[in-house]
Amino acid sequence: MSVAVIICGGAPAPALERISNLVDGYERVFFIGADRGALRLIRAGYTLDYAIGDFDSVTSSELAIVQANSQHFEQMPSEKDDTDMELAIALAFEQAPTGDYYVLGALGEKGGRLDHLISNLWLVHQPRFRSAIPRLHFIEKHSDTCFYTAGQYEIENTHTQYLSIVALTPVKELAIHCAKYELPATSFQQPRAFISNEFLDTDVKLSFTEGIVMVMRVNEVR
DSSP: OEEEEEEOTTOSSOOGGGHHHHHTTOSEEEEEEETHHHHHHHHTTOOEEEEEEOOTTSOHHHHHHHHHTEEEEEEOOSSOSSOHHHHHHHHHHHHOTTSEEEEESTTOTTOOOHHHHHHHHGGGGSGGGGGGGGGEEEEOSSEEEEEEEEEEEEEOOOOOSEEEEEESSOEEEEEEESBSSOEEEEEESSOEEEEEEOBOSSOEEEEEEEEEEEEEEEOOOO
């Protein structure tokens, strides 16, 4: 089983300290840096499999460091159709078509541009990425985010403070069971967010018959 670890270029404080636990047990690990994310990975002691982006957020000396510490380096023009993040995700899908994908810094937990956040969340709406939705994870210091298509699931109780379940599309028969706040099977004609739910003593049961749902395990930072 393979995994791709991707660091976003606009991530102000990616959770690099979580990487070793994330990749434990995988046979093959691909490290991919998007734009300045490549430099952050290198400075954390990793040699990159791929560095990709327009690299408009690094200096010429920093770019030389990225080139010297990447097995594959691809600099794109600044005027392009895809964001650096989209380029990195597409590359990950090519190199690990059946693997898992851990993206650090996509949600800008410690700040960052709101438009980048929206663009990253809306990746799951793109047909080219649809097949990998269940294997895509956004990892931050205080939150884990994953995505689901229609089906029945058990959301593992990881003892985080909050569990937020967000319908990114209209959904049919969305049901939440074994959580502090339960929801009987209900359909919604618009995206709907059910935030700040909580785990009890067991895993949470989630099911729906149509749509895309985002699940966030969150520890509030005070």
